[in-house]
Amino acid sequence: MVGAPSSFVPMVDSAISVRQLTRVYSSRKGFLFSEVTRTEALRGVDLEIAPGELFGLLGPNGAGKTTLAKVLSTLLIPTSGSARVLGLDVVRDAQRLRPRIGLVLGGERGLYYRVSGRENLRYFADLYGIPRGEREGRISDMLERVGLGAAGDQRVEEYSRGMKQKLHLARGLLHQPELLFLDEPTIGLDPKSARETRKFVRALLAEGVTIFLTTHYMFEAEELCQRIAVISKGKIVASDTVAGLRHLVGGDRTFEIDGYGFEDAELARVKALPGVSRLVTEEFGPRLRITLRVRSPELELDRVAKALPGHPELEVRERRTALEDIYLDLVEEEPN
Amino acid sequence: MGKVEPSRPRAFLASVRLSLLLFLADPQWVIPATIAPVIFGFAAFELYRGSGATLVLYAILGAGMMSMWGQTLYGAGWATGQDRELGTLEPTLSTPTSYLWVVFGRIVVNAVTGLVGGLVVFAVVSFAYPHPLPLRAPLEFVLLFAFVLVTLASVGLVLSAVYVYTRYAGFINNFGEFGFYIITGSMFPVVLLPFWTSPIALLLPPTWALDALRYAALPGYTGFSWGFTVDLLGALGTMLVYLAAAGSVYHRVEQHVLTVGNLQEY
Numbered sequence: 325m326v327g328a329p330s331s332f333v334p335m336v337d338s339a340i341s342v343r344q345l346t347r348v349y350s351s352r353k354g355f356l357f358s359e360v361t362r363t364e365a366l367r368g369v370d371l372e373i374a375p376g377e378l379f380g381l382l383g384p385n386g387a388g389k390t391t392l393a394k395v396l397s398t399l400l401i402p403t404s405g406s407a408r409v410l411g412l413d414v415v416r417d418a419q420r421l422r423p424r425i426g427l428v429l430g431g432e433r434g435l436y437y438r439v440s441g442r443e444n445l446r447y448f449a450d451l452y453g454i455p456r457g458e459r460e461g462r463i464s465d466m467l468e469r470v471g472l473g474a475a476g477d478q479r480v481e482e483y484s485r486g487m488k489q490k491l492h493l494a495r496g497l498l499h500q501p502e503l504l505f506l507d508e509p510t511i512g513l514d515p516k517s518a519r520e521t522r523k524f525v526r527a528l529l530a531e532g533v534t535i536f537l538t539t540h541y542m543f544e545a546e547e548l549c550q551r552i553a554v555i556s557k558g559k560i561v562a563s564d565t566v567a568g569l570r571h572l573v574g575g576d577r578t579f580e581i582d583g584y585g586f587e588d589a590e591l592a593r594v595k596a597l598p599g600v601s602r603l604v605t606e607e608f609g610p611r612l613r614i615t616l617r618v619r620s621p622e623l624e625l626d627r628v629a630k631a632l633p634g635h636p637e638l639e640v641r642e643r644r645t646a647l648e649d650i651y652l653d654l655v656e657e658e659p660n
Numbered sequence: 661m662g663k664v665e666p667s668r669p670r671a672f673l674a675s676v677r678l679s680l681l682l683f684l685a686d687p688q689w690v691i692p693a694t695i696a697p698v699i700f701g702f703a704a705f706e707l708y709r710g711s712g713a714t715l716v717l718y719a720i721l722g723a724g725m726m727s728m729w730g731q732t733l734y735g736a737g738w739a740t741g742q743d744r745e746l747g748t749l750e751p752t753l754s755t756p757t758s759y760l761w762v763v764f765g766r767i768v769v770n771a772v773t774g775l776v777g778g779l780v781v782f783a784v785v786s787f788a789y790p791h792p793l794p795l796r797a798p799l800e801f802v803l804l805f806a807f808v809l810v811t812l813a814s815v816g817l818v819l820s821a822v823y824v825y826t827r828y829a830g831f832i833n834n835f836g837e838f839g840f841y842i843i844t845g846s847m848f849p850v851v852l853l854p855f856w857t858s859p860i861a862l863l864l865p866p867t868w869a870l871d872a873l874r875y876a877a878l879p880g881y882t883g884f885s886w887g888f889t890v891d892l893l894g895a896l897g898t899m900l901v902y903l904a905a906a907g908s909v910y911h912r913v914e915q916h917v918l919t920v921g922n923l924q925e926y
Contacts, residue, residue: 349921394921399754401918422756423666433747436678438685443678450674451755451762453666479685495751 338408339503339534340373340396345405347391347558365391367558368405373551375502378525378535380549382542382651388558389538390429390507396536397427397505410503423452426501428492430508437481441472441491444480445498452499466494471520486517493524503534510544522548542648552647554654561654570645573653574601574617578646579628581614582639586632593631599623602653617645617653671757675765679739683769692731693773694780697724701781705788713794714878716785721877724781725808725846725870728774732812734833735770736763740823741830744926749824753914753923760910763820770816771809778805800876808873811865811895814902821906821913827925845870849883865902868895 347366352358365388373379383389394400396409398418407414412421436444445463454462467476470490480488489509496504506525510518525548529535539545545552546566553563562572570576581594586605591614595603599620606613616628625640632638704719740763743749753759795801823829843857844850844866850858861867871883872891884891917923 347921391921397754399750399918399923400921401915419756422754427751427754429747429750431747434751436682436746436748439678439681443681447674447678448751448755450670451666451752451757453670453756456670 337374338372339375339377339410340371340379340536341408342369342371342392342396343406345369345371345392345395345407346403347388347395347400348403364558366395366402369555369558369560371553371560371563373534373536375534376529376532377551378529378537378549380545380552381536381538381555382540382545382552382647383538383555384655385540387555387655389555391558392555393427393505393507393536393538397425398422399427423499424502426496426499426504428496428504428506428509430489430492430506430511432485432488435480435488435491438479440477440479441467441483441487441494442476444491445494448495449498454499462498462500466498470494470524486513489513489517489521493521497528501533503536504528506535506537508538508540510539510541518544542646542651546647554651556655562650566647566650569647569650569654573645573650575599575619576645577618577621577623578643578649579614579616579618579625580639580641580643581616581628581632582608582611583614583632583635583637584611586612586614586635590632594628597623597628597631604653615649617649666756668757668761671761672765672768675762676769677765679766679769682739683773693777697728697777697781698784700724701785702788705785713791714880717794718874718878720781720785721874722846724778725841728778728809729812729841729844729846729866731774731777732767732771732809732816734816734819735773736766736816737820737823737829737833739766739770740820741827744823744827744923747924747926750923753917758907758910759824759914760817760906763817763910767813767817767820771813774812775806775809778809794879795877796879796881797876801873804869804873804876807895808866808869811869811899814865814899814906817906818902818909821909824910824917825913827922840864843867845883849874851883862894863898865895865899868892868898 345366346364346368349363349365351361351363353361367388369388369392381389381392391400395402396407396414398414398421401415409421410424412424414421436447442463445466446459449459449463464473464476467473470493472487472490472494475483475487480491483491489512493509496506509525510521513521522544525535525537529548537545537549549566551563551565552569553560554569555561562569564572567576591603591605594600594614594616599618599622600616601619602617604615606615625642629638629640700723701720704723705716708715708719740749743752752762822832843853843861844864845853845861846866850861850867850871853861868891872888872895874881874883875888875891
């Protein structure tokens with residue numbers, strides 16, 4: 325079933341409201357005796373995003389981030405469930421919704437290379453119906469704003485990767501959308517361009533634009549997003565503020581213990597220490613790293629060291645739980 | 661936030677403008693648009709130069725069509741295939757404008773460039789042939805020449821949807837290319853083809869329009885027995901069916917690709 329069921333009443337104040345959304349891709353292999361493969365890209369996604377919010381969606385490759393962004397921006401029809409964006413159903417009201425949202429799919433593709441950046445924007449300005457009298461002014465302003473003022477009349481084939489990404493951004497914003505979908509906007513950018521893009525995103529947020537951001541980069545999500553959802557194998561496994569997610573995975577303190585030849589009993593003893601909520605081990609050649617998530621403020625590093633007698637080589641340190649830790653905990657916990 | 665209101669004429673004109681810019685920016689188009697027609701024209705001229713002016717005219721009409729029809733019929737489809745390859749199909753379909761109007765703009769540009777190709781053939785052969793070509797009704801000929809392109813464009817509009825539908829549209833294009841050329845009577849009159857081809861030919865507006873064009877061009881031409889007026893009405897009628905069907909075809913194709921999710925494939 326596609327579209328909003330009659331029993332579903334979305335939150336009036338939501339910019340995005342998603343209920344039990346699924347999306348299945350079917351692909352056919354072979355010619356005479358073809359085999360159809362079904363891939364569940366989204367499996368019952370529920371989501372609520374407030375107006376003016378910068379919401380981040382994190383997930384590994386193939387987790388369903390881009391699929392969700394495309395469904396919400398009317399480029400894919402969901403297999404079942406419902407999704408409303410700015411109060412409009414993404415399937416039934418797609419035509420009415422499109423002028424109000426912007427979509428920035430990053431990467432090298434998606435632009436007409438043989439004409440200038442300005443011509444690309446002119447074309448899309450006309451497809452969006454931007455008033456003729458405003459078109460040229462808006463294009464020049466937008467080119468300036470994204471830092472392409474001097475390169476606007478160059479052919480896109482002469483642009484660097486970063487410049488193309490800026491042009492994608494300009495196109496997505498030209499019609500002044502209320503809600504912007506940014507699909508991995510800094511992927512492949514050099515650090516300077518990526519920083520400029522993040523600065524630009526913050527400025528948009530200050531102007532009241534609701535932003536739905538998908539990204540691979542933890543620091544980017546942590547730096548920009550007010551709330552973050554982690555998607556894994558087509559399901560949202562957690563959705564909260566970074567602080568909320570820290571609490572969810574077991575505390576904002578992380579201990580790392582490096583050593584050799586730990587016995588299972590020793591690991592069990594450490595896990596049983598008061599305040600330890602999670603223990604993960606990683607091998608680095610002969611060396612083993614134990615990572616602990618710690619809820620209690622009372623647990624001290626030396627108490628952990630004391631729980632592992634007979635290991636004079638131990639290196640024990642504490643750090644704040646990073647979003648990357650949270651992400652890995654959530655993604656690795658998700659069963660197949 | 662500023663309100664935007666999409667408009668079909670603006671989308672159409674934007675597509676015309678971008679198609680022209682892309683056409684001029686890509687010099688490879690010079691070959692199908694101007695050089696190929698001249699080669700076809702000369703080949704036809706050399707084959708028929710000793711057979712009298714009427715046959716020369718007949719032959720160059722065929723050569724002119726050969727240069728025009730492909731450009732008009734498949735140019736827009738090819739451009740849509742380019743949209744897939746460049747990845748511009750997704751951002752275009754995410755706008756509030758129906759893709760039909762984008763294709764319509766491209767068709768018009770391709771029809772005009774096709775017309776230029778046909779006129780190049782006519783000009784070259786007229787210059788090379790020492791005797792005046794016996795056009796029966798020059799004004800009607802020019803008008804019908806353009807009309808043939810419009811009928812080709814109406815079929816091209818519907819066929820271009822295949823390029824939105826699937827990335828394998830080039831296969832269909834290559835398969836149908838010469839079949840379409842022959843069956844519509846571009847080179848030989850339809851009456852010379854096997855009888856079973858006639859019902860298929862009559863479903864295609866260019867078949868009727870080409871027959872009408874030959875009436876206007878060739879002295880003593882007798883194509884279909886029903887004559888010029890019925891040809892003209894047949895062309896108009898079938899063309900209107902194609903134009904009317906285009907809206908529905910594009911709506912269905914857009915729904916299909918959004919369901920299948922193959923817009924990014926190329």
